[in-house]
Amino acid sequence: IYTLGETWKQWYQRRVRVVSTQSTGGPPGAGKGTQCQKIVEKYGYTHLSAGDLLRAERASGSADGDLIESHITGGTIVPVAITVKLIANAMKKVPNGKFLIDGFPRNEDNVKGWDEGMDGKVDLKFVLFYECEEEECLRRALGRNQGRSDDNVESFRKRIQTYVNSTMPIVNKFKGEGLLRSIDSSGDPDSVFILTQKCFGGASNEQ
Secondary structure: OEEOOOOHHHHHHHOEEEEEOOOOEOOOOOOHHHHHHHHHHHHOOEEEEHHHHHHHHHHOOOOOHHHHHHHHHHOOOOOHHHHHHHHHHHHHOOOOOEEEEEOOOOOHHHHHHHHHHHOOOOOOOEEEEEEOOHHHHHHHHHHOOOOOOOOOHHHHHHHHHHHHHHHHHHHHHHHHOOOEEEEEOOOOHHHHHHHHHHOOOOOOOOO
C-alpha cells in the first residue's frame, strides 16, 4: 500500500506489497491478482499490477513493446526504468491515494531503481507474500484463460526460476526487516482472503 507525498524511508516502512514467486510476493499463479481485487473492494486501495501495466504498454505500440514482450515470454525481468515509469505515471492519476502494488519489486535492482525514481514520493507499510506449491500455481496459470503470452508451461518454468534466483533474496530481506506478512494461498479465494484480512488487523477500512 503506497501513499504519495512521503519519503522513501517512510514508504519502505509502511508499504503493502504483494510479492510473487514470479515477481514480488509469491509464485506466478499464487492468486495475487484475485486477492488484490478483494483487498480493493474491502479496503479501498488502488490496485496497480506491474504485469498489467507492462502488458498494456506493450499493446499500445510503445517503442518499448518488443523489449517488454521478450522479457515477459522469456520469464525475465523488464528493465526497472520502464516499470518504475509506468507505475509512477499510474500513481499520478490518483493524487494522495492508497496503492496496492502487485508484482514489484522483483529483484534488488528493482528496489534500487524505485529508490532512485520515487524517493520522497511514497511510503511502504508492509509486504504481502502469497505462498503456494509450484504445481498448483502452474495448474492455476494454465487454467485462467486470460490470453496471456506467458501462460504456458515453458514461460511458467522460466518465471519460477527467475523468482527463485532474483525475487526470493528480496523476500528474505523484507522478512528480516519485519515487513513480510506470509499467507498460505493454496486454498480457495475466500479462505485465502480470510487470512489476508488478518494482515490488515481485521479493519474494514485500513488507513
